[in-house]
Structures are given as C-alpha cells and as structure tokens.
Amino acid sequence: MLEIKNLHARIVDDGTEIIRGLNLTVKAGEVAAIMGPNGSGKSTLSYILAGREDYEVTEGDILYNGQSILEMDPAERATAGIFLAFQYPMEIPGVATMEFLKVAMNEQRKARGEEPLKVPEFLKRVKEAAASLSMDMNMLKRPLNVGFSGGEKKRAEILQMKLLEPRLCVLDETDSGLDIDALKIVSDGVNALRSPERAIVVITHYQRLLEHIVPNSVHVLYRGQVIKSGDKSLALDLEANGYAGVIGEAA
C-alpha cells in the first residue's frame, strides 16, 4: 500500500536535509511501528506523507497504491485515503468542531463521488464514534481543539480518523500526553480500525503503545534512514537496551 523509495527531503526554509535515503514498505492489513531517537526524522516523515509544504522532496518517491503522491496537495492525499493523526493537533479558534467534521466528511465524500451525509446520519456517526472513545459530545461544541487537554486532542484525532475511514493511517506520537486509561481507550480505537484493507503506521518513542497496538513490523529510524527492521520483538529489544546497540550495528 505504501512504498517509500530512497526518499531524500529537506526543510524548504533553510535547506537542512532531514530524510536521507529512506526506504519503507507497508502492506495493506499491516501495522508498522516506526521508532527512533529524537531528531531522527520521525515527525518529518509523517508531515511529508501528509504533504506539508515546509518540506521538499529532493530525491526518491512515495508510492501509495502504486501511484506517486508527491505532486498531490494535502487535501488530495487526504481524500485519496491518507490520514495523519498529528502529534500536536492545531487549535483553530472560530472553527466549530462539528462544522469542521461535517465539511471534512462531505468534502471527502464529494471527492469520491458520494452524496453528502444527511444531518441525522452525520450526527449518529459522530455520536457513535465519540461514545466509543469516551468523549463528551459537549466537547465537540467547542471550537476545533480549543481548550482541549493534550489527551482530549489525541482522542479528537482518533475520532476524526474513525469518521473519515482512511486507508493509510499515520499516527505521530499519538501516545504522548496520554495517561494509562486514555492510552487504552485510544489504542482500542485504533485497533478497531485494523482491517485487511487498511495500513497503519505508528510513530512512537516507546514500547508502551505497542503493547496495546501490537505491530506486525518495527522499523528503526535514525538520521533520516531506516537502519533496522524486524518484528515486534525488536521494539522489546530497544526498550531493554536502548537505541545505542542498533545504531552501533548500523554504523
């Protein structure tokens, strides 16, 4: 589903190269965990997948279902089924959360040639999704993410993911800022989305999240490259021994 080939990318503003020859393949039905020390390029990779303009791809390609997405803007990527759950979801004053959800769902439906959702059906879906994440509907009456706690923001991201039903989910440090109970709720939400047609990329620092969302593959990112791949035991190994050993092997 996702094939990243020899990807090189830099920050547009200052030209700093962050991704330096990254290769990664994630199949439909797979949950891939990407781990790595601070500054290894994990978040950058997630932004590049979503199409953020602050980064420029200088070499290589990203194929989604066999097609390059490099020329697609963020909205086109999203309607094609790519979803990024942000590490730091944006607070947008003045944009009502419900209005935003409705516009986003209907824009995606429009792009797929489907009719817009009728209001009762829309409300029903939002209520169901919110209930499954133990979210209070009153929260959704507020402007988008405004005044949400860190944990509430993360739940709101997963809520959006559930409602938009993407094919490729990228979760950027979704576990940060979550307490144990919230982590469980959010993980259950993600696990409920696991399906043979969907791929999930989980970016995280810690093994903790992977106890709840058990990955099929684990990839270690260091200095903009995947330096080691393995199964879930690799995450346990990193937890026990740190990144130094893996980095040493690769060097």
Added chain:
Amino acid sequence: MNMHAQPQRTLAETALIDAFGERLSLLPGDGAVMVKRDDAIEAIKHGLPTRRVESWHYTDLRRLLTSVPAFEAGAVVKALAPVLEGSVVLPVLNGVSNTKLPDVEGVTVQRLSEKLTDGSVAPGLERYGDDDAIGALNTAFVADGFFVDIADGAELEKPVELQNLQAGGQSHVRLLARVGAGAKAVIVERQTGEGDEALVSSVSQLVVGDGAEVTWLIVQEQPETATHLAQFKAHIGKDAKLTLFVMNAGGKLVRQEVVVRTTGEGADFKLRGINLLAGDTHTDTTMVLDHAVPHTTSTEVIRNVVTGKARGVFQGRINVHQYAQKTNAKMACNTLLLSDDGEFSTKPELEIFADDVVCGHGATVTEIDHNHLFYLMARGIDEKSARGLLVKAFVAEVIEELDDEALVEALEERLDGWFSTHG
C-alpha cells in the same frame, strides 16, 4: 495685498450647498431646528474635511466624495424581513418613516419628522466638534427617522429593527432611542439599499438608562453604489451595559463613527466590529469613547477581512477623564489581509488623565496561518474551502462572543451571505 484664495469648492460641496437651498422649504423643523440647519450648512460651506483634519486623516472626505446624487430616489423600496425573526420592524424608506406605528407594550414610537416640526429634538442636533462633518450633513438635511422610547423596567421580548433603506438618491435619517432605567432591549439598525448612486447620512442617538442592558447591532450592507456616512452616539448610565456590534459589509465609501460616553459609575461598554471589505471601496470605523466617571469599563474588538483593492480604517480613541479612576479599557484591532492591493490603517489613541486605570490596546495584521490551513487540508478540505473556513472563523469568533444563540445564528447567516458572494 491680502489675497487669500478661497479654495475652490468641489462638485460635491457645490451640489450639497445648492441642494440645501432647493430643499429648505421642504425640510421639517421649527425655528430652533432651522437655526441648527443653517449652522450646519455653514460648516459645510467651509469645506468638507480633508486629510489635514486629524480625525479625517485616513478618510479624506473632500477628495473621496466625488459626486452627490440628486435627492429623489431612483425607485420604490420595500421594507425587508428582519435580521432577527419576530422583530418589530420600523422602516425608513427612501428617507421617510413609512409605516404604521406599532403597538408594543413598553415601547413608544414617534416619527422624527414630527419631533423636528415641534422642535423637541433641536437640542440633539448639536455637532460634537468642529470636525463633525457627518453631524453637519445630517443636521442640515435630516427629514425623518424614528424616536423609540422604551419604558423604565420594560424587558422587551421582541427585538426592534430600525431599517434605513434607499433605492438611490439621498436620504438623511436620525434614529433616536431612549432605553429606560432597568429596561432590556435588543435593537437592530439595518442600513442597506439597492440601485443607483446614493448618499446616506444616518445618525443614531441612544441613551441607556441606569441599570439598563442594551444590545445594539448595526448591520450595514449597502450596495457598492452607496456612500454611507453614519454616526452612533450613546450615553451609558449608572450600572448600565451597552454592547454595540457593528458589521460593515458593503458600501462604496463608508464612515461609521461611534461616539460613546459613560455617564454613571459601573457603566460598561462593549464594541465588537467586523469589517468585511471587498472591491474598490473605503470603509472607516472611528470611535471616540469617553470614560467620564470613575469605575467604568470597556472593551473594543474589531476584526477586519480585506480583499480586492479595499481600504479600511479603524481609529479608536479612548479618553479617560481626570476623575475617571478605576477605568478598565481594552482595545484590539486585528486584520486579515488577503490581497496585496488591499490596505488597513489602524490608529489607537489613549488619552488618560486619571492615574489609577488599566488601559491597553493592540493591533495586528496577519495572513492566513499556514499551519491551520495545512491541518484543514490534511482532512481533505480543499484549499479554497479551507481558506474560506479560516477567514470566516477569524470574524466568527467575535460574533460567537455575543452569547445569544439567535443573534449569533442571524449574524453568521449575514456572514455566510457575504462569503457566498465575495469568498
């Protein structure tokens, strides 16, 4: 030799002076009113204000008012459905208070033409300064309008909507209101029109009695053929609250002056304004607020969206008088500049003569936050729609603060209307 050349009158000045001569016999008013009218036209004979007059620096009326239409309207105009459902509508159509006066408990309505004829409004025709060009223009020509009196203690269930509508030509209108002690009212001032070139002057005067609560909404949606010169003047009594919401979403040349004075301790004033500016237009909001007694509070928040070649101005002057200790005043003016050809000028002024006060102001000019844009697009909302959402959000924030669902919905509908034609 002593030869001071009299500056040549502009076409507009000449047209106004000529029109006064022609209209004089038709204008209502007793002797006292006629004296005020004469004074006012004398002020206009001295010339319309230019940018050398400080309060008109950003709106050079003499240069910008290039022509003045004939008096007669081009067409008939009809009253509109009110902004807030169920309102009592008082329409002034082509300058005439054209309605049967309503019978609402606690509300007394009179036609201004009658109050001009009997001279009872003559004292209110005072200009508030030498630079009060709008007051002068209006005093010279005002023919009609309404006086709305809300009885002490009356809590109006229905809003009152004053409509000033024209189909071209000139209309000069006054809308007076007194809200009695302890009364509560929502009043909408609707300023709109259609058709040919128009010159509108409209002066509203409000007295908010002790302990009264008033929300006054000015909804200005003039066509791009109209020059709209308006003034809102208010006195706020002891422990009284006034929220003034001004929405400018139309007009070719617009100046909305807001002149407010707190007259009793505990008075609170809120000004919330949104300027939606498009095309080749000029829109000026100028406020002069006097904190004249101790322990009064005010906040002013103005949000502007500038597109096309539009030019906008906000001047906010807060005078804190010497005895007005414990004044608390905060003013903010934020502009979203969406076009390279548009501009917005902000001039905050604080004149503080008391030593124990909290006053502040801030002004920003920004573009759309590209992080916000990315977030919305990352959810599949295309760039145009995402920008639209963010621009609307920027101004909607001020509306949502009103804390009255019916008001918020009605104003957001006006907002959607503007964005659907200018988005």
